Amino acid sequence: MRFILTSYNVRYFSQASHGLHAGRRTMRGIAEALAEQFPDVVALQEVESQSLRGGFGHGPQLSRFVSHFRDVTGESGWTAHYVPVHRYGVGTLALYTTGLGVLVGPRFTAGQPYSTDVTHVRWPIARPLKQRRRVMILPLQAADGARVTVANVHLSLPAFFEGTPWTVIERMGEGSNQRREATQLVDALTPMPDPAVLCGDLNAAPRSPVIDQLCASGWHHETAETPPTAVFFHRTMAIDHLFTSPSVRVERLHVPRIQASNWSKLSDHAPITATLEVGHGASFR
Numbered sequence: 206m207r208f209i210l211t212s213y214n215v216r217y218f219s220q221a222s223h224g225l226h227a228g229r230r231t232m233r234g235i236a237e238a239l240a241e242q243f244p245d246v247v248a249l250q251e252v253e254s255q256s257l258r259g260g261f262g263h264g265p266q267l268s269r270f271v272s273h274f275r276d277v278t279g280e281s282g283w284t285a286h287y288v289p290v291h292r293y294g295v296g297t298l299a300l301y302t303t304g305l306g307v308l309v310g311p312r313f314t315a316g317q318p319y320s321t322d323v324t325h326v327r328w329p330i331a332r333p334l335k336q337r338r339r340v341m342i343l344p345l346q347a348a349d350g351a352r353v354t355v356a357n358v359h360l361s362l363p364a365f366f367e368g369t370p371w372t373v374i375e376r377m378g379e380g381s382n383q384r385r386e387a388t389q390l391v392d393a394l395t396p397m398p399d400p401a402v403l404c405g406d407l408n409a410a411p412r413s414p415v416i417d418q419l420c421a422s423g424w425h426h427e428t429a430e431t432p433p434t435a436v437f438f439h440r441t442m443a444i445d446h447l448f449t450s451p452s453v454r455v456e457r458l459h460v461p462r463i464q465a466s467n468w469s470k471l472s473d474h475a476p477i478t479a480t481l482e483v484g485h486g487a488s489f490r
Contacts, residue, residue: 206351206483207456208245208312212404212447214359214435214474217253217301218266221470227253227260235471236273242459242478246345247274247308248357250406254289256299267306274308282311288320288341290359305341305357305405316344321393325385327364336361338386340393353453353483354398358405360386360415374437377444378413387415391422399450400483406435406445406474416446424448428477431460435474447477452484 215235218227239247253259253266263269271285291303309315320339326332340358347353363373363380387409394403403424409415411429420426426448428434433441441464449455461468463475 206347206349206353207480208347208353208483209243209478209480210246210248210355210402210404210447211239211242211244211476211478212248212250212357212445213239213476214250214406214445214472215252216472216474217251217259218270219258220472224473226258227266231471232270233273233277236270236277238468238471239476240274240277242476244478245310245312246355248355248404249306249308250357250359252287252304252306253302254287254292254299254304256292256294256301258301267304270306271308280311284309284315286315286318286341286343288318288339290320290339291337303336303359305339305359307341307343307355307357309343309345313345313347316346318343321389323358323360323386323389323393325361325382325389327366327382340390342394342398344398351483352400353481354401356394356398356401356403356405358390358403358407360390360405360407360409362408374440374442377442378407378409378415383409383415384418387418391418395422397423397450400452401450402453402479402481403448404446404477408444409446411443411446419448424450427455427458427479428460431458431477432462432475434460434463434477436463436469437473445474445477447479449481454482454484456480456482 218232363376434445457480
């Protein structure tokens, strides 16, 4: 079975306002740009539910986005699956929220999504303030009976107290908090589902300790040599990744150069699009 998966950090659909407020034009632009990748599955990071920043009207943010996506693709069979991760608010007023989403095209039927908390909290007193991190796991079944699991994750930045804000880029994937979250991510995915794809914003550079931990646990790193996927204070970083289990092979991998394309107007990240082949019970490696 072959299918196309795109993983993308959408920055809450708020790039036009520098992350301050989601915009309908940005949401529509992302839907149109992603549709040009012809994906069967779209894994999204930094998706809100409803909040002051993410917008309150016409349902949760992912529901609004999938409506755009159905419109631009001409396919009504797309379904949206969401895992809320964190909420900052005052009483019943949500200032902003975070979450993970997966859009599933008509080729697949999705099972029930579930998630595991992988957050590392260094100081218990800071637990209420610490932004949570989860891995979203979604089983899929194709019309021919083939199955694949998609795991979608967004891990923390390296802890500021171990350096300064000016050294964050150099420490992507090396922070002690990140290494602990990588351990908890591996535990959450053990035993490894196979066939499976793990993707998302790991805030970790290639060949960093976070990436090494995942590779040591049996995941194959598919994005070690791709262009940078994010911009931070005008500096580029390769921090978005895709991994596969043994019976999944990448036939084609595409990452646009974010600073030389229109993607930079849609998010501070670039999408990863992979054409994947799922083996029938046999390992490719």
